[in-house]
Amino acid sequence: MSLELAVLDWFFEPLQFAFMQRSLAVAIMVGIICSVVGSYLMVQRLALLGDAISHSVLPGLAIAFLLGVNIFVGAFIAGVISTVIIGWIHTRSPIKEDAAMGIVFSAFFALGITLITTIQKDNKIDLNHFLFGNILGVTVGDVRDTAIIAALVLMAVFLLYKELLFYSFDPLGAQAGGLPTGLLNAGLMVLIALTVVASMKVVGVILVLSLLIAPGATAYLLVPRLHQVMLLGAAIGVLSSVSGMYLSYYVNLPSGPAIVMVVSALFALSFLFSPRHGVLVGPRRGRPWQKLRTLLPSKGS
């Protein structure tokens, strides 16, 4: 067998399984929306908020399961409620926003773990699947739900792009120019919550922050405009999810962590070698080996 055929075979072999088709479809969609929505978190310095929302979805998910409602709906509602409470604490008391996030998300997370641990004894529900993802277990219904969420999120970002750009760059200037910044902020929170909910099955609530932040951050070191960050970030997100899945298939790694390790490695490459900002090759930084030497501890000082 020629090399080309071997590569093609390597590529197509997993696709003959329906479960791999479903998981790859979900992984690709999640790779795209996480990168696009996560770009807003990164430029607004709200990475921690992504973490807060993702940890906060757990109790909603558990309650929805108990009530027999779609768990995506419950998780989404809990995520949104957490942002409202964070905002409330932050504006109505001298507590800073990061402290408010820390308090709220750990409280929600603890409640979620308690609820799920209690109900998983009698039901077929596994806490680990939500914490670390269970992409190989996605159903046709999950694929459909993820597709609906992805379509909604991408459409909203496309239609509100210019308003969200102004707001995320200069909220005061946008508000003073007559934009409804409270509404835009709320819309952004909803988009983040939807994205987190769609990503639960892929990487789980603990690692979703990586998919939200790392692709955009990787792209940010390479291109200068927000829409370019989003597009390149989406490509990086898809590349990471797909290669993570293949790693997981061939090397038998847990798929969520495999995806996160790939995207983190891509970030590391960008950090070191980006022509614009790379630590080793960035502009006005001398040649790579000289740069490398400056990173090492110097002798005798």
Added chain:
Amino acid sequence: MATSPKIIVDHLSVNYRDVQALRNVNLTVRPGKMVGIFGPNGAGKSTLIKAMLGLMPVVTGRVTYGDDTLAHQLDRVAYVPQRSQIDWTFPATVWDVVMMGRVKKTGWFNRFSASSRQLATAALERVGMLEFRDRPIGALSGGQQQRVFLARALAQEAEIFCFDEPFVGVDQKTETVLFNIFRELAQAGKIVMVINHDLGESITNFDQLILLNKELIAAGPRDWVLTRDNMTRAYGGHVGFFGHVA
């Protein structure tokens, strides 16, 4: 040309958390004049502008522009925040920032029109930044960044222009460009309000002054406001700028 209405600030008091930031401010800002807002650090200069625009809650008072509250007519306002308020590492080019000035007028779900792009191009030309339109904003000097913000304000086609400390950390060329354009805007019948703290030579560029220190010390024509008594009340006893004082 129809003259713009004036802004009337009526018994405005503002708290910042539990501390009173401004007490009972009454003043009128007329179009066609370059209005400088002066006062020591913490005098409430930025607070006055933000409260006038409804960007922060007020305890009492009302700010009107024509027949309605100013806060209801923000599409007539261009506001340029302090440069330090902005994250200049944001992934945007000069062009992206100037086009932000067209967002409100373009309207929801619409794409920027050709005339919006022309306005933005003309605004960049006017501040001498057209050749930088594709530069990332983080690659500009402080003065260039300030001129880009001025271009954004011009592209907004506003009636009311508010600038918060536009001269901080800018070069001489930028200062000249800013003052020239402020003057042109005022002469075109716009309302131009500029927060400043530099009491040097440049104060003579302003027609009207608003002098604050947690309350209104004085407001009116420059020579009328710049009295020894007013300056002492605003800045305390240690002021070294009496060269300009009537």
